[in-house]
Amino acid sequence: MTEIPLEQRVLARNDAVADANRELFRQAGAYAVNLISSPGAGKTTLLEATLGRLAGRARVAVVEGDVQTENDADRVAATGVPVEAIVTGGACHLDAAMVRRAFRRLDERLDGPLDLLIIENVGNLVCPSSYDLGEDEKVALVSVTEGEDKPLKYPSTFHTADLVVISKIDLAEAVGFDRAAARAAITAVAPRAAVVEVSARTGEGIADLLGRLLPVAAASGRG
Amino acid sequence: MGIALEVARLVEEEARRAGAVRVGRAGLRVGRWSGVEVESLRFALEVVAEGTLLEGWTVDVEIVEPTFRCRECGETYVGEGYLDPCPRCAARGAELVAGDELTLARIEVEDR
Numbered sequence: 001m002t003e004i005p006l007e008q009r010v011l012a013r014n015d016a017v018a019d020a021n022r023e024l025f026r027q028a029g030a031y032a033v034n035l036i037s038s039p040g041a042g043k044t045t046l047l048e049a050t051l052g053r054l055a056g057r058a059r060v061a062v063v064e065g066d067v068q069t070e071n072d073a074d075r076v077a078a079t080g081v082p083v084e085a086i087v088t089g090g091a092c093h094l095d096a097a098m099v100r101r102a103f104r105r106l107d108e109r110l111d112g113p114l115d116l117l118i119i120e121n122v123g124n125l126v127c128p129s130s131y132d133l134g135e136d137e138k139v140a141l142v143s144v145t146e147g148e149d150k151p152l153k154y155p156s157t158f159h160t161a162d163l164v165v166i167s168k169i170d171l172a173e174a175v176g177f178d179r180a181a182a183r184a185a186i187t188a189v190a191p192r193a194a195v196v197e198v199s200a201r202t203g204e205g206i207a208d209l210l211g212r213l214l215p216v217a218a219a220s221g222r223g
Numbered sequence: 224m225g226i227a228l229e230v231a232r233l234v235e236e237e238a239r240r241a242g243a244v245r246v247g248r249a250g251l252r253v254g255r256w257s258g259v260e261v262e263s264l265r266f267a268l269e270v271v272a273e274g275t276l277l278e279g280w281t282v283d284v285e286i287v288e289p290t291f292r293c294r295e296c297g298e299t300y301v302g303e304g305y306l307d308p309c310p311r312c313a314a315r316g317a318e319l320v321a322g323d324e325l326t327l328a329r330i331e332v333e334d335r
Contacts, residue, residue: 001247001331006237008327010229010251091225129258130226130325152304155289156258156323188304189256 014131017096021134024103029113030061031217034133036157037141038150039123042167042200044072046141047120049200050209051079058115058214063102065094065122072120082109093127094119096134116217125154136220137162140193144172148181155189163194163212170199226259226325227267231277234330238276243332246277250328254287257325261286289322 009015025032037043047062054060062083064073073085084106086098099119119135121128129138140161142150145168151158158164164186172179186195194212198205230251238246253259261284272278288301293309294316300309308315 001333002241002243003329003331004237004241005329006233006327007329008233008237010226010233010325010327013229093225095225126258126260127225155256155304159256159319159323184306188306191305 011130011132014096017100018132018134021096021100021103022136024100024107025117025134025136028107028110028117029115030117031115031220032117032119032133032135032137033213034119034121034128034135034138035141036121036125036128036138036161037123037143037167038125038146041123041141041143041146043120043123043141044075045200046165046167046198047076047118048079049203050206051076051081053206053210054116055080057210058217059112060116060118061106061110061114063094063099063106063117063119065098065120067092067122076120082106088122092122092124093131094121094133095131099133116213125150125157129154129157129160137216139163139165140190141165141167142182143168144177144182145175148178149185151185151189158186158189158193161190161193163196164190165209166195166197168199168201169197169204170202224267224271227264227271230268230327231271231275233327235276237330238332241332241334243276243334245333246280246330247333248281248283248331249277250283250285250330252285252287252324252326252328254289254322254324256289256319256323259325285328287321287324290320291317292320293317 035043060081062076064083065086067088070085073083076083084102086102138161140157196209198209234249268282272280291302292299295314296312298309298311
């Protein structure tokens with residue numbers, strides 16, 4: 001038997017497509033965000049609550065990933081924002097090639113440059129974190145109903161997050177949410193991540209979320 | 224499964240490039256913070272090997288624990304999170320230097 005040393009990053013091919021995506025997004029002027037959470041944490045609901053507020057402030061488009069159905073894409077479309085659905089049919093995460101194809105389809109329908117591209121990933125706190133999609137930042141969403149130690153259980157997602165959004169904050173008292181414990185867990189695996197608490201239902205924190213996202217997008221030279 | 228397929232694709236590509244007829248073994252390094260579940264991956268790697276040069280191969284998986292380097296004194300240490308104090312100087316300010324990788328380290332092949 002001959003031993004062949006390789007030291008090859010397994011996801012190098014995905015990452016090469018992701019880098020090409022970065023260039024595509026840059027050409028469209030878009031600041032791209034990869035939104036990751038467990039199923040039911042409130043990604044789509046947050047988009048429904050937020051996208052309406054961006055009208056006139058920023059040009060937004062959404063790439064929406066799900067294993068089955070285009071239900072979430074339909075909900076986002078109802079806000080008036082251009083959206084392209086990716087139905088993976090089985091894959092529990094989006095990869096760069098899927099996003100590339102979707103963005104190209106979306107780009108054909110856009111009538112001008114974009115400020116912000118939101119990629120709503122498949123609901124999953126494990127696999128999506130491994131796949132660079134070409135985004136400028138990763139946003140991890142975690143709801144108050146999931147337990148304060150979620151970031152410790154899923155370090156791969158949280159340690160790569162630039163922004164952590166705590167959702168359903170209107171339910172905090174009802175579930176006995178321990179804010180200090182949640183913040184400590186986030187700091188343990190993502191000390192440099194910004195943290196924003198929101199409620200899509202009441203609107204609490206949405207202005208703060210946009211205040212964090214839009215200036216960062218603008219400062220990047222895009223958006 | 225997607226990762227197993229990609230590992231198999233990379234291994235087969237390298238094996239063919241080396242003129243091999245069979246792959247006996249492969250070594251992977253998987254970080255604890257990589258987002259990859261090792262037992263599922265092991266099973267998937269057996270499945271994807273069937274009917275290929277890889278069939279019957281053994282995959283050695285080295286799990287890499289989250290490893291930090293202290294920004295104050297440079298000490299590297301295995302830990303559970305960024306809040307762990309440095310074992311040498313007790314500072315709490317570290318960077319992750321290993322533990323999120325997913326690397327195909329090596330393969331062992333037969334050329335005849």
